[in-house]
Amino acid sequence: MWRSISNAPSDRELELAVIDKDGTHSLVFPCVRVVGGWKNARTMERIDIHPTHWREWPHPTGRQQDID
Template sequence: MWQIISSAPFDRDLELAVIDEDGPHALVFPCRRILNGWMNAATKERLDIHPTHWRQWAGDGAG
């Protein structure tokens, strides 16, 4: 179940939903909330995104 982005926890792999020019969709990799933003949980790369919702990552266990 999707949660509002303001309630996203730190230190957990999350699936994020974003809205871009193609409409709303979920990112295909796990993300983590960090101070002042988000990072790709697998690569540790900082992301320039503005997600709208989150839910627990249920992917392949990466991160």
């Protein structure tokens, strides 16, 4: 279930949705919320996005990975 971006947590990997001129899209990589924005959870590089919704990133192992 998608949730409003206003209450996205910063302690876990998230799947993000963005809306652009072509419609609504979910990102194909997990993201983590950081002060002032977002990072790609795999590379930890800051990304310039303005997501509208989030949901838990699905993990095949069924557990969350550590984010430092």
